[in-house]
Amino acid sequence: MKKRETTGLISDASDPRSRILNAAFKTFAEKGFDGSRTREIAASAGVNLAMVHYYFGSKEELYVKTVQPVFIELLDRLESAVNECSEPVECLSSIVDGYFDFLSKNPDFPRLMMWEQVSGGRYLEKIFKPILFADESRTPARLTQLFQQGIDSKVFIIDSPVQAVISMVALCVFPFAARHMLNFTFPVSVNDQDFLEERRQHVKELLIQGLTSR
Amino acid sequence: MKKRETTGLISDASDPRSRILNAAFKTFAEKGFDGSRTREIAASAGVNLAMVHYYFGSKEELYVKTVQPVFIELLDRLESAVNECSEPVECLSSIVDGYFDFLSKNPDFPRLMMWEQVSGGRYLEKIFKPILFADESRTPARLTQLFQQGIDSKVFIIDSPVQAVISMVALCVFPFAARHMLNFTFPVSVNDQDFLEERRQHVKELLIQGLTSR
């Protein structure tokens, strides 16, 4: 019996393949591709090292199979958020909510994404390009459109829709990607549910107040 | 003859030690600690592999010696920005300017920082803690104070000074850390001076409008 879990990975404790995927997700999120060891993933999944190669062929393939479904799940979540709203400010709120909802179920995701960002280019093409540009209505274009609409209707007072999208993503992703440093730099626990809710509220307020005309 | 360069590293083309540091900075920023090879750094610096160990002992020590001075330079820059202003909104603008000025001279810095963030904990203690908490007046406390002042004087309408600091850092750092992905996701060139100036303007407007009362 197979079950879809919040990580987007097929999860079934009795299925070695899914145990490997879940262990890989945790390890890659924590140490990145180069820092992760297939031996460690195998041990963490409770399977033999040879099994990792039996099921996935190579470390690289395992990485792709680990990252791709979670990334797709996020984009689906964001797109339905965009599609279920009618005007710019509502959409903004809806998107941020969509992201934070996803986040509370996938707390390790931002770090995995940031590894992908900083290691830039190596797997970007293979994993992300086919998803991001599957057709014209995919997420980046939809988000830019949204802000452009807000600008056209004079609801948003900014010049560049792209800068706005980047800011939205930055405000949502950064704190959770950089949680280790924030945890000892400021008196916060980025892992806590309390912080997550406080952050969600702050981001919404900052964006709405910062982008809309007075 | 030794000369302080914009990277904060001692730069002198005839000095092998500084050539290694500069090469290490570039390589670590691009590939992170685990992804970098001492052989590659040596070759890039035009010195023999053995020289890297002769001067720095180990890869880890080289990493520390590479990251620390640049990080210190940034904090110095930010602190003088905070000290040279008198009221919260002016300070906000001054800090963002300070960061972007530093950035235009050290374009690789954000990626190096993000590697440090995601690999969290391994070198954080060793490199950052002694600098960040050298005394009570160091940067994190100063920044939080600044926003607290703005809140107390009813200039800022937010609740949490810490959330504001995190947002400011996120808006400044993220685009340059994630430049590879942004470069192919949106029609921008994050490396360009034009983008940097547009970003600087956008961040200042968003923060000032988003945080101050109407």
Place this chain on the structure above:
DNA sequence: GTCTATATCCTGATAGAC
């Protein structure tokens, strides 16, 4: 201080028995 050569360890991956 700078080189060559090499030690030592570790990693991803596979061969082959069961």
Place this chain on the structure above:
DNA sequence: GTCTATCAGGATATAGAC
């Protein structure tokens, strides 16, 4: 499908001649 044993390559690091 699962295990043990092992390979081949590559990594950091060092020994020792010059």
